[in-house]
Amino acid sequence: xxxxxxxxxxxxxxxxxxxxxxxxxxxxxxxxxxxxxxxxxxxxxxxxxxxxxxxxxxxxxxxxxxxxxxxxxxxxxxxxxxxxxxxxxxxxxxxxxxxxxxxxxxxxxxxxxxxxxxxxxxxxxxxxxxxxxxxxxxxxxxxxxxxxxxxxxxxxxx
Amino acid sequence: xxxxxxxxxxxxxxxxxxxxxxxxxxxxxxxxxxxxxxxxxxxxxxxxxxxxxxxxxxxxxxxxxxxxxxxxxxxxxxxxxxxxxxxxxxxxxxxxxxxxxxxxxxxxxxxxxxxxxxxxxxxxxxxxxxxxxxxxxxxxxxxxxxxxxxxxxxxxxxxxxxxxxxxxxxxxxxxxxxxxxxxxxxxxxxxxxxxxxxxxxxxxxxxxxxxxxxxxxxxxxxxxxxxxxxxxxxxxxxxxxxxxxxxxxxxxxxxxxxxxxxxxxxxxxxxxxxxxxxxxxxxxxxxxxxxxxxxxxxxxxxxxxxxxxxxxxxxxxxxxxxxxxxxxxxxxxxxxxxxxxxxxxxxxxxxxxxxxxxxxxxxxxxxxxxxxxxx
Amino acid sequence: xxxxxxxxxxxxxxxxxxxxxxxxxxxxxxxxxxxxxxxxxxxxxxxxxxxxxxxxxxxxxxxxxxxxxxxxxxxxxxxxxxxxxxxxxxxxxxxxxxxxxxxxxxxxxxxxxxxxxxxxxxxxxxxxxxxxxxxxxxxxxxxxxxxxxxxxxxxxxxxxxxxxxxxxxxxxxxxxxxxxxxxxxxxxxxxxxxxxxxxxxxxxxxxxxxxxxxxxxxxxxxxxxxxxxxxxxxxxxxxxxxxxxxxxxxxxxxxxxxxxxxxxxxxxxxxxxxxxxxxxxxxxxxxxxxxxxxxxxxxxxxxxxxxxxxxxxxxxxxxxxxxxxxxxxxxxxxxxxxxxxxxxxxxxxxxxxxxxxxxxxxxxxxxxxxxxxxxxxxxxxxxxxxxxxxxxxxxxx
Numbered sequence: 001x002x003x004x005x006x007x008x009x010x011x012x013x014x015x016x017x018x019x020x021x022x023x024x025x026x027x028x029x030x031x032x033x034x035x036x037x038x039x040x041x042x043x044x045x046x047x048x049x050x051x052x053x054x055x056x057x058x059x060x061x062x063x064x065x066x067x068x069x070x071x072x073x074x075x076x077x078x079x080x081x082x083x084x085x086x087x088x089x090x091x092x093x094x095x096x097x098x099x100x101x102x103x104x105x106x107x108x109x110x111x112x113x114x115x116x117x118x119x120x121x122x123x124x125x126x127x128x129x130x131x132x133x134x135x136x137x138x139x140x141x142x143x144x145x146x147x148x149x150x151x152x153x154x155x156x157x158x
Numbered sequence: 159x160x161x162x163x164x165x166x167x168x169x170x171x172x173x174x175x176x177x178x179x180x181x182x183x184x185x186x187x188x189x190x191x192x193x194x195x196x197x198x199x200x201x202x203x204x205x206x207x208x209x210x211x212x213x214x215x216x217x218x219x220x221x222x223x224x225x226x227x228x229x230x231x232x233x234x235x236x237x238x239x240x241x242x243x244x245x246x247x248x249x250x251x252x253x254x255x256x257x258x259x260x261x262x263x264x265x266x267x268x269x270x271x272x273x274x275x276x277x278x279x280x281x282x283x284x285x286x287x288x289x290x291x292x293x294x295x296x297x298x299x300x301x302x303x304x305x306x307x308x309x310x311x312x313x314x315x316x317x318x319x320x321x322x323x324x325x326x327x328x329x330x331x332x333x334x335x336x337x338x339x340x341x342x343x344x345x346x347x348x349x350x351x352x353x354x355x356x357x358x359x360x361x362x363x364x365x366x367x368x369x370x371x372x373x374x375x376x377x378x379x380x381x382x383x384x385x386x387x388x389x390x391x392x393x394x395x396x397x398x399x400x401x402x403x404x405x406x407x408x409x410x411x412x413x414x415x416x417x418x419x420x421x422x423x424x425x426x427x428x429x430x431x432x433x434x435x436x437x438x439x440x441x442x443x444x445x446x447x448x449x450x451x452x453x454x455x456x457x458x459x460x461x462x463x464x465x466x467x468x469x470x471x472x473x474x475x476x477x478x479x480x481x482x483x484x485x486x487x488x489x490x491x492x493x494x495x496x497x498x499x500x501x502x503x504x505x506x507x508x509x510x511x512x513x514x515x516x517x518x519x520x521x522x523x524x525x526x527x528x529x530x531x532x533x
Numbered sequence: 534x535x536x537x538x539x540x541x542x543x544x545x546x547x548x549x550x551x552x553x554x555x556x557x558x559x560x561x562x563x564x565x566x567x568x569x570x571x572x573x574x575x576x577x578x579x580x581x582x583x584x585x586x587x588x589x590x591x592x593x594x595x596x597x598x599x600x601x602x603x604x605x606x607x608x609x610x611x612x613x614x615x616x617x618x619x620x621x622x623x624x625x626x627x628x629x630x631x632x633x634x635x636x637x638x639x640x641x642x643x644x645x646x647x648x649x650x651x652x653x654x655x656x657x658x659x660x661x662x663x664x665x666x667x668x669x670x671x672x673x674x675x676x677x678x679x680x681x682x683x684x685x686x687x688x689x690x691x692x693x694x695x696x697x698x699x700x701x702x703x704x705x706x707x708x709x710x711x712x713x714x715x716x717x718x719x720x721x722x723x724x725x726x727x728x729x730x731x732x733x734x735x736x737x738x739x740x741x742x743x744x745x746x747x748x749x750x751x752x753x754x755x756x757x758x759x760x761x762x763x764x765x766x767x768x769x770x771x772x773x774x775x776x777x778x779x780x781x782x783x784x785x786x787x788x789x790x791x792x793x794x795x796x797x798x799x800x801x802x803x804x805x806x807x808x809x810x811x812x813x814x815x816x817x818x819x820x821x822x823x824x825x826x827x828x829x830x831x832x833x834x835x836x837x838x839x840x841x842x843x844x845x846x847x848x849x850x851x852x853x854x855x856x857x858x859x860x861x862x863x864x865x866x867x868x869x870x871x872x873x874x875x876x877x878x879x880x881x882x883x884x885x886x887x888x889x890x891x892x893x894x895x896x897x898x899x900x901x902x903x904x905x906x907x908x909x910x911x912x913x914x915x916x917x918x919x920x921x922x923x924x925x926x927x928x929x930x
Contacts, residue, residue, distance in 0.1 A: 011730035018725040019493045022662050026210040031669050034215070043701065045683035070854045073595040105598030105689045110697070111853045119683070212665035308546045312568065312911070391659055392731055400554035400657045400915050495731050496659030498912040499568060 042121055044153040047104045049122040050097050052140045053115060053147030060141070061116035064090040068108035068117055074101050078108065097140060099125055100133035115151055185277035189266045197423045201228045203481075204423075204488055211492040235419075238412040243306065246409065250304035255410070255417035257297030261290035262424050269431050270345045272441050272472040283344040284336065287432065288329055291387065294421065295321040298396060298406050301418075305409040313405025316499055317396035320386060323503050324393075327510040328383035331376035334521040335369055335436045348440035365444040370437040372524055376517040377437045379510050384429040385487060386502075388422065392494040393502060400496075430483040431476065438479050441472035448472070542566055550579045554657045554915055557925030559899065561914075568911045573903040580929040588889035593619055593693070594853045596886070600876075601687040603891055604927040606649055609635070609642040610869035612691040614876040615889075617772055617865035619693050622880050623858035625851070629843040631695035632774045633815040637708070638681070638690065639773075640804040640811070644715070645674040646870035647797045647804075650922045651722060654794070657915040658735055663722060670718050673711055680704060693856070695847030699820045705812055712805050712812075719802055727798075736790035740905045740917030743788060750901040753894050754872025756921055759796045760788030766868040778810050790920035797922075817844035857884050871895055871922050895927040 033040060042048075053061050064082035072078050081094035108117050120142070127133050142150075163184075167177035202217065202225065209216030217224030242251060265287055267277035280286060295317055302314020336342055339350040347369075355366045370377050386393035397405030407418045434440055443449060448468050497505065549560040558579035564572040584603055588596045600615040601608035613635060620627060627635075652667035675685050680701055682688040690697055726732055747757045757764055761784055770776040783799035785792035817823040823844060830840050860882035866875040872894025881887040898921040905917050 007730070010728075014728040014730060015494065018729055019489055021721055021724040022211050022493045023489065025213050025662075025666070028213055030209075030215045031213050031672070032215045034218075043680050045680065045698070045701065047683040067854055071592070071594050073591060073598050103598060103687065104684065105687070106683065107594060107598060107689070107853065208661070212662050213669065214665065308544060394659070395912075398659065398912070400659065401912055403553060492662045493725065494660060494729070495655065495735060497731055498735060498910060500910060501734055 044121075044150075044156075046121050046123070047106050047119045049099060049120050049125055050102065050108070050135075050140065051118055051120045051142045051147075052095065052137065053118055053151065054141060054144045056144050058144055060092055060095075060137070061114045061147075062092050062095065063114055063116070064092055065113065067111045067113065071107040071111045073105060073107065074098075074103060077101050092137065095137045095140065096134055098134045100130050115154075118147070118150055118154070120150065185267060188275075189263065189277055192271075193263060193266055193420075193424050196427050197420055198228045198232070200423045200427055200484070201231070201419075203484070207485065207488045208492055211489065232416065235416040236413060240412040240414065241409075243409060245306045247304040247306070250300050251409075252414070254297050254301035254304055255414045255421070257300060258294045259297075259417045259421040259424075261293040262421050262428060265290050265428050266424070268344065269428065270348055270435065270440060271431075271476055272469045273345070274469065275473070276345060279345060280343065282342045284332065284342040284347070284436075287344075288325070288332070291425075291429075292321060292325055294425065301410070302396075302406040305406070307409050309402045309404075310406050310408050313396045313398075313402045313408070316398075316402075317389070317406060319499065320389075320393065320395055320502060323506040324383045324386040324510075327379050327506060327514040328387065330511070330514040330518055331373070331379040331383070332436060334373045334376045334518045337518070337521050337525055338369055338372060344435055344440075348435055348442060351439045352442050362446045363444060364439055364442045364446065368437065368439045373437065373517055373521050375513055376521070377433075379514045379517065380433060380437065382510060383506075384433060385490065386506075388425045388429050390426070390487060391491045392497050394496060395499055395502060398496055426484065426487070427480065430480045430487070433483055434476060434479040441476040443471065443475050543571060548914070550576075554919070555925075556653060556919075556923055559923070559925055559928075561902075563911075565911060570906050570909055570911055570914070573906055575899050575902060577899060577925075577928050580925050582926075582930065584930040585889055585891060588886050590885065592854075592884045593856050593858070593886060594851075596889070597692070598687065598689040601689055602926070603930055604869070604871070604874070604893065604895075604924055605686055606646045606924055607642050607869050607871070607874075608686065608688050609639045609690070610867050610874055611876075611891075612688070613639060613772075614865050614867040614869075614874045614891075615878070616691045616693055617867065618863045618876045618878040619858060619880075621863040621865065622861045622878060623693065623851075623856075625694040626848045627695055628845040628848055629774065629816045631846050631848075633811055634696045634700070634846075635691065636773050636775070636778075637808055637811050637815075638678070638688075640808050641674050641677065641708070643870045644801050644804050645671045647801050648674075650797060650870075651726075651794075654916075654919040654922075655726065657919040658732065660726070660732075663725060666718070666722065670715065677704065677708060677711065680707075692847060693851050694849055695845070697846070699823075699846055702821055705819050708808065709812060712809050715805050716802060719798060723798065727795075733791065736794065736916050736920070738787070739790045739909075739913055740920060741787060741789045742901065742905060746901065746904060747788070750904075751897040752872065752901060753897070754869065754922075755796045755800060756793060756872065756894075756898060758783065759785045759792040761786050766866055766873060771866060774811075777814065778807055780807050780810075790916045793920040793922075855884065857882065869894065871924065871927065872897070891930055893927040893930065895921075895923045895925070898923050899928055 055061055062080075064080055066080060069076075069078045069080060077098050079094065079096045080092065082090045082092055085091040104119070106119060109115075109119055125133070163181060164174060164177050167174055205227070206216040206224075217227035220226045220230045242248065268280065268283050268287055270276045270279075298317040299314040302310040302312075302317070305311070335347060339347045341347060341350070351368050352364050353362065353367050355361055389396050395405075396402075397407065399405075402408070407415055410418060448471050454464060454467060544565045546563050546565055547560065548563055549555040550558040555561070560576040560579065562574040562576060563570055582602070584599060587599060591599070597612070597615070600611045603611040619625075648667040648671045652664040652671075655661075655663040678688060679685045681698070681704060682690040742752065742756065742760050744757070744760045744762050747760050747762065753764060763782060763784060765782040766772070767775040767780070768782050780803050783796050783803060785796050817826075827840050827844075832840060858880045860880055862877070862879040864875055864877045866873050873892070874894065875892040877888075877890040877892070879887040879889075902918060902921065906914055909917070
């Protein structure tokens, strides 16, 4: 009997303590981020959509060494076609990335010897069809200023 | 009121017979409207309160502060496809939500929301309230059986077992109120709680003559049992989400699910109103007399208008107390985990039942001594 | 007699694969008599992605991002297990600073994994609020990971011979701040949960895992430590730099669900201490200081505290395209939040591994489940299965 009364009272006290702790949270600010209106601020290491950098003349930095295709875990995700132009300079005819299958691991950006392929902050990539998620050069290319800024930022961080 | 209504028909030139026919319908229309409004508000309140307690923001997209969120949800439920799987018992499946919902709606009519706003004022109102509230269990068992789903069946069975074990302590604890008030009429029970304990100032406040003081243990038992009665955490075994998916309403969708939903929340409201009526002075203000009487008696001399003010104040006090009780029930929902079925039975039979009997004994002895004038 | 046979007392019920509390897609075929569980058959494989077979058609570096997905709640541990195995085949030495970075990230990952466990366990029992509080803390840890690695879940941060990047500026201060804040948060959970009479009723003496049964089934991690078996790979230190750090292994006696909860809470507190300790004695100190000293020092000495081997991020940098470890085989074991993750790699001297085999702790935990819930109430399924901390992708791989 004494045990039962003890148990009852300690139970009531513990439940009250729990309720008090929960009640305290009612006066704390909400941690919710109202997403479409407010967006999270990312730092420069964020691994978002892939992009191709350009030099000052607006040409691709890519030299067509195919390293990125060899380290990509998703098989034929990156497809590059090159041909030799004047002065044996490689010309990139085709560079497509299937963003729909990309796992954003960052292997391709690490292996690239010329920092030609980088990752941007863009992460809202939803679309209505799989075909429109296959990005070609025009969609992947970013302006010289942007690529310059992005590369400098990366250098500063590492 | 009846005369006023009839006069209206006379003035408009409509035969009096129509007035006589429509008169009895009015209370039910009022009750139905009240029920819908209450539920719409209650769902929003629950979501907001839970959001505050769990450091979120809650619904805030539809209307100001998400005020129309529940209306949007209701519309969505109404236009949803009504799915019925192949081997369900179609008649019982359709009947079950109605059996759950209808008795609760009748209970709304029995409740004294103010001195005059009682749709059905019965001499044995208290008795009928409990008779009707146990009917909902039949509907839940029926829903579980008719769904042809094993989870639903388990949910329905649990609900039956739970109802049997919880109605008994509930009713015994209410019995003590009947002993104190010497009546089963709900309005009379409220009236019996007015007047305070003495004629001195402060001590004549109504709050001191609430039934909660003599029957405090009974109040605790009633509170716990009423949470079990409306199937809420920690006693939400019939629809235990992590175990039985959604219990008896797993297979329901569309309007039928909406009826279950409506019944659940209106039951929560009505059980809180009942708790307030029985233990916390119902529509009475906690002070001596009504505030509007004291504040406006020098300004407004028309007795009828003053009476209307008093009615509004009574409704306010009832709602304030009710929502306070509901807030605590929601707070408990945010805190506690769920009990197991057999633990629930043990708790009910071995703990609550003796406690409610103890309460009845104490109340009866006190009442006897008071009546014979020994104290 | 005849009548008794015709009445079917038992009911077969399918829990899952789509069920709110099977933590993914586990299917349990249960035979119930009333609400008492008579028999259970776990069916796995709904989340099978062929992680072991995939390795055979990919190079070592191509497989590296995939190991994070073996167990997405403790990615760092899987990556560490794979890296340690490949390093021991290839004979790569890991610098001490890299080991410390690995240790700090792994311990943070342990806390975040345990936090998610507390959240889902309590949700299974019916308490909703701790879920949101646990996610609040987890969010801060995940934010730290995101600043460090660039991703919130699949980090791909470890590489053979070290780690890919150093801490960003100010990361260590933020981590220390979080470490200071976290024990208070654990106190709050304990105020809500630990002594709650309903929680104790639901979990005490439920699902008792005896040490013998646990060892027979190969249960590891917090589950076996709750039964009183002192098995923690961090203490004898078979990997990383745990021997340089003081910490305790927490044990319990009864091996029931409640004890498993207590052990995990204690482990989270211990992990916070480990992180604080590790941050204090990381070789090279903060990244800002290290960068400055490195420029000024330039001594070229192997044992230098700033530009020597121990303050590097990777030992010998492996070429990602033509990385070719010599033929051989190696096994590595890592004490993950759920138990011992071990990775067995066979190399035949080409760029692709010949075979990769994972041994994951959740697999054993699922196996022992039928033993634990036999002849118990159906409601006991959640406190028992929840407390074992099973993550299904890890079972199916």
